[in-house]
Amino acid sequence: MSLRKLFSLITIFAVTVFVTVLVCGIASKDLVTQEAVTLLIRKRDLKGNLSLNKKNELFYVFVNWLEVIFWRLDALFHFFPSILKTLIWTRSFLNILILLPLLMVFSVIFYLFKNKVIRILLLSILVWYVLPVNQWISTTYNNALVNSGLNIANFSRQQNRWIWGGDRLNEGYYPYTSFKFNWKQKHEDGKAEFKIGSLGHYQLFVNGRYVGHGPSFAVYPRVYYDTYNIAEYVLSGENEIEVIVNYVSEQTHEYYHYPQPGLLVGGLIKDGIIYQSLSDWRFWKVASLINWENAKRISADAGYAEIVDLTSFPKKYQRASVIKLNEYKLEPRPLPLLTQRREKPPFYKNMLNLGSFSTGYLQIDSQLKNPCLITINWLIKNQKTSDSYFNQSDRVNLPAGNNSWIQFSRRSGEFVYLDSGSCQGSLTPSFIHIGMPFDALKYTYSGIALDENIFKISLNSLINNVQNHFEDCVEREKAMYVGDAFQVSKCLAVSGNGGLIKEMIRRFAQRQEENGMIPSMTPANVKQYIPSYSLQWVVWLSWYVKEFNDNNFAMEMKPCLIKLMNWASRRESALNGLLSNSLGEQDWWDFIDWTPIDSSLAYQTALQIWYYRALEAASGIYGVDNAAEYHQKAEKLKQGLINLAYDKRLGLFADSFNNEQKAGFGLITNSLAGMVGLFPNKSESANAYAYLAKQGNIYTDSPYSQSWVIEWLLNNHDYNQALSLIRGYWGSMVNNGASSVYETYRPIKGESGSYSHAWGCGPLYFYQKLARPQEDKK
Numbered sequence: 001m002s003l004r005k006l007f008s009l010i011t012i013f014a015v016t017v018f019v020t021v022l023v024c025g026i027a028s029k030d031l032v033t034q035e036a037v038t039l040l041i042r043k044r045d046l047k048g049n050l051s052l053n054k055k056n057e058l059f060y061v062f063v064n065w066l067e068v069i070f071w072r073l074d075a076l077f078h079f080f081p082s083i084l085k086t087l088i089w090t091r092s093f094l095n096i097l098i099l100l101p102l103l104m105v106f107s108v109i110f111y112l113f114k115n116k117v118i119r120i121l122l123l124s125i126l127v128w129y130v131l132p133v134n135q136w137i138s139t140t141y142n143n144a145l146v147n148s149g150l151n152i153a154n155f156s157r158q159q160n161r162w163i164w165g166g167d168r169l170n171e172g173y174y175p176y177t178s179f180k181f182n183w184k185q186k187h188e189d190g191k192a193e194f195k196i197g198s199l200g201h202y203q204l205f206v207n208g209r210y211v212g213h214g215p216s217f218a219v220y221p222r223v224y225y226d227t228y229n230i231a232e233y234v235l236s237g238e239n240e241i242e243v244i245v246n247y248v249s250e251q252t253h254e255y256y257h258y259p260q261p262g263l264l265v266g267g268l269i270k271d272g273i274i275y276q277s278l279s280d281w282r283f284w285k286v287a288s289l290i291n292w293e294n295a296k297r298i299s300a301d302a303g304y305a306e307i308v309d310l311t312s313f314p315k316k317y318q319r320a321s322v323i324k325l326n327e328y329k330l331e332p333r334p335l336p337l338l339t340q341r342r343e344k345p346p347f348y349k350n351m352l353n354l355g356s357f358s359t360g361y362l363q364i365d366s367q368l369k370n371p372c373l374i375t376i377n378w379l380i381k382n383q384k385t386s387d388s389y390f391n392q393s394d395r396v397n398l399p400a401g402n403n404s405w406i407q408f409s410r411r412s413g414e415f416v417y418l419d420s421g422s423c424q425g426s427l428t429p430s431f432i433h434i435g436m437p438f439d440a441l442k443y444t445y446s447g448i449a450l451d452e453n454i455f456k457i458s459l460n461s462l463i464n465n466v467q468n469h470f471e472d473c474v475e476r477e478k479a480m481y482v483g484d485a486f487q488v489s490k491c492l493a494v495s496g497n498g499g500l501i502k503e504m505i506r507r508f509a510q511r512q513e514e515n516g517m518i519p520s521m522t523p524a525n526v527k528q529y530i531p532s533y534s535l536q537w538v539v540w541l542s543w544y545v546k547e548f549n550d551n552n553f554a555m556e557m558k559p560c561l562i563k564l565m566n567w568a569s570r571r572e573s574a575l576n577g578l579l580s581n582s583l584g585e586q587d588w589w590d591f592i593d594w595t596p597i598d599s600s601l602a603y604q605t606a607l608q609i610w611y612y613r614a615l616e617a618a619s620g621i622y623g624v625d626n627a628a629e630y631h632q633k634a635e636k637l638k639q640g641l642i643n644l645a646y647d648k649r650l651g652l653f654a655d656s657f658n659n660e661q662k663a664g665f666g667l668i669t670n671s672l673a674g675m676v677g678l679f680p681n682k683s684e685s686a687n688a689y690a691y692l693a694k695q696g697n698i699y700t701d702s703p704y705s706q707s708w709v710i711e712w713l714l715n716n717h718d719y720n721q722a723l724s725l726i727r728g729y730w731g732s733m734v735n736n737g738a739s740s741v742y743e744t745y746r747p748i749k750g751e752s753g754s755y756s757h758a759w760g761c762g763p764l765y766f767y768q769k770l771a772r773p774q775e776d777k778k
C-alpha cells in the first residue's frame with residue numbers, strides 16, 4: 001500500500017472520528033437534554049410549556065442518536081479497559097481526541113492483514129461488542145455516562161446545582177420558600193430520579209402528591225443530598241415538582257447553623273429517548289411564601305411552631321438563580337431514606353387519638369364551605385386544651401372547597417386537638433409516621449404482660465427517636481447527644497444494625513475540635529462540651545468494634561481516638577492522673593445525669609470513672625499503638641480512686657473527693673463504679689448495692705442512669721433483683737399510662753421532661769441479657 005493511500009485512509013478516519021466526537025462533545029454540553037434543545041430550537045415560557053414541530057423533533061432525535069453512536073464507538077474499544085479508564089474518565093474533551101490513534105491503528109491493522117481469518121477475527125470482535133445493542137445502550141449509557149457524571153465538555157446533565165431566589169425581608173429571607181419545576185411528559189414509564197439537598201428542612205411534592213421530607217443533616221463541611229425515585233409520580237402530560245424549604249437563620253440543636261440558605265437540585269427524567277435535566281436552574285422558578293411564618297419557638301434550642309395561610313398564594317414566581325457554595329462537600333446520604341407509614345387514627349370531637357406517643361406529620365383533608373382557621377395542639381393527655389406539649393401549637397388557614405394539606409414541621413405527641421372554630425364542612429385528619437428503617441427485636445422473654453408492655457414502650461421510644469440521627473427527644477431539640485446515642489446503639493445492636501450505629505459514631509468524630517475534644521452533640525455546631533460524653537465516645541467506639549468485629553473501622557477512627565485521649569491526658573492533675581471538675585473550658589457542662597450529685601470537692605468521682613473506662617477501652621481497641629500506656633494509666637487511676645474516693649467503712653464510693661475529704665455517697669456514682677467493675681471484688685460490689693437498697697435508694701431520676709443500676713446488678717449476677725428493678729421502674733411508667741419512655745422519672749415523683757426519650761430504651765437489651773442465664777439453666 002502506497003503512503004498516499006495510507007495517508008488518505010488515516011485522514012478519512014481522523015476526520016470522521018473528529019466530527020463525531022465534536023458533535024458528541026457539543027451534544028454532551030446538553031444539546032441532547034431537553035433544556036438545551038429548548039434554547040436552540042424551542043420556545044418555552046416560565047411555566048414549562050413546550051412546543052416541538054416535526055422538523056425539530058427529527059433533529060432532536062438525530063442529535064440523540066449521534067451521542068449513541070459515539071458511545072458505541074467506545075464499546076468497540078472496551079477491550080482496552082486500562083486505556084479507556086485513562087482516556088475516557090479524564091473528564092476532558094480534548095483527551096477524547098487521543099482515541100484517534102487507536103482508531104487509526106485498528107483501521108491500519110484491518111487494511112494490512114489480507115488474511116481472511118484475521119479479518120473475520122477482527123470483525124467478530126466488532127460484532128461481539130456491537131450486537132447486544134439494547135443491553136449495551138441501557139447498561140453503558142446509564143452506568144458509564146449518566147451515573148458516572150462523565151464530563152466531556154462541561155457535561156452539566158448530572159451536576160447538582162445550588163439555587164435560590166425569592167424576596168428578602170429586613171436583609172434576611174422569608175423562612176419558607178417555594179420552588180417549582182414544570183415539564184411535559186409523553187411517556188409514563190421512563191426513568192425519573194430527583195436529587196435534592198438543602199441548608200434547611202424541605203418538603204417534596206410531585207404533581208401534588210407528597211413524596212417526603214428531608215434532608216439528613218451532615219457535619220460541616222459535608223452536605224448530604226437525598227435521591228428519590230419519582231417515576232411512580234410522573235404522569236403523561238403536564239408535570240410539576242414542588243419543593244418547600246424552611247431556612248432557619250437562628251441556631252438550633254437539630255442541625256448545623258448555615259449562614260445562608262440554599263437548595264441543591266439534580267437528577268434526570270427520561271421521556272422516551274429524551275432526558276430532562278433537573279439540575280438546570282433556568283427552569284426552576286421560585287417565590288417566597290410570605291403567608292407562612294415561624295411562630296413561637298418549641299423550646300430554647302429547638303425549631304418553631306408554624307403559621308400557614310393557604311388562602312393566599314404568591315402572586316408571581318421568578319426564575320431561580322445559581323448560587324456558589326463551594327465551601328460545602330456534597331455527598332449522597334449514607335443511610336436509607338426514612339420510611340413512611342400513613343394511617344387514619346380515631347377522630348372524635350376534634351380529638352385525634354394516635355394510640356401511642358408518635359412522631360410524624362399531620363395531614364388534613366378538608367371539604368369546606370368557607371375559609372377555616374384551625375389551631376393544632378399536640379398533647380400528651382386526652383383533654384381539650386390550648387396548652388400544647390412543648391409549644392407544639394400550629395395554625396393553618398384552609399380555603400373553601402376540597403383541599404389536602406400536609407404539615408411541614410415534624411411533630412410528636414399522643415393526641416392532637418384540632419380547634420376548628422366556626423368551620424363549615426368536614427375535616428378528615430390522618431397521620432404519617434416517620435422513622436429510620438432498622439431491624440427490630442421481637443419480644444420473647446416471658447408471658448407476663450408487664451414485661452411485654454415494658455418492652456413495647458422501650459421499642460416505641462426507639463422507633464420514634466431513630467430518625468436521620470439518634471435524636472434525644474423528638475418533640476423538642478431533636479439533637480443527638482453522645483450519651484443518648486450510645487444507649488440507643490446498645491438497644492439497636494440486639495438485632496444487628498451495625499451500619500447505622502457506625503455512621504453515628506463517625507458523625508461525632510467528624511465534629512471533633514482542634515484540641516481533640518468531641519462536642520456533646522452533633523450535627524449541630526453548638527459549642528457545648530460535656531467531658532463525660534467525650535470520654536463515652538471512646539467507650540462507645542470500643543464497644544462497637546468488639547460487638548461487630550469491625551477492626552477496619554477501628555483503624556479509620558484511630559487518629560480521632562488518639563487526638564481525644566491526648567486532650568484528656570493534657571488535663572490530668574498530678575494526683576493519680578485525675579481530671580478536675582472544671583477544666584476551664586468555655587461552654588463547659590459538668591453533666592453526668594439529671595440525678596443530683598455532690599460535686600462540692602475538687603474531683604468528681606463519676607468523671608474519673610468515665611476516664612478510667614475510656615483508658616481501658618482505648619487500650620483494647622485494635623491497632624492502638626500505645627495500648628500498654630493506656631492500660632497502665634487506667635490501673636493507676638483505678639488504684640487512686642480506691643485510695644481516695646472509696647470509703648472502706650461504708651463500702652461505697654464518694655460523689656466527690658480531694659486528698660483528705662469525701663462528699664456524698666449516691667446511687668449514681670456507685671452504679672457507675674459497679675457497672676465498670678471498680679469495686680475491689682464482687683462481694684463488696686454486692687454489699688454496696690445491698691447497703692443502698694436498705695436505705696431505699698434504688699431509683700434514679702432518669703432511665704439513663706437507672707440503666708447503669710441494672711447493668712451493675714447484671715455484673716453482680718443478681719438477675720432477680722435486676723428484673724425486679726426493671727419492673728419497678730419502667731413498669732411504673734406503664735402503670736402510669738406511658739406509651740414510650742420518659743426523659744426523667746422516679747416512681748414516687750412522677751414524670752417530667754420529654755415523653756419519648758432515646759436514653760430510656762434499656763429494657764430491650766436487658767431482657768436479652770436476662771434470657772441468657774435462663775437458657776444456660778435449661
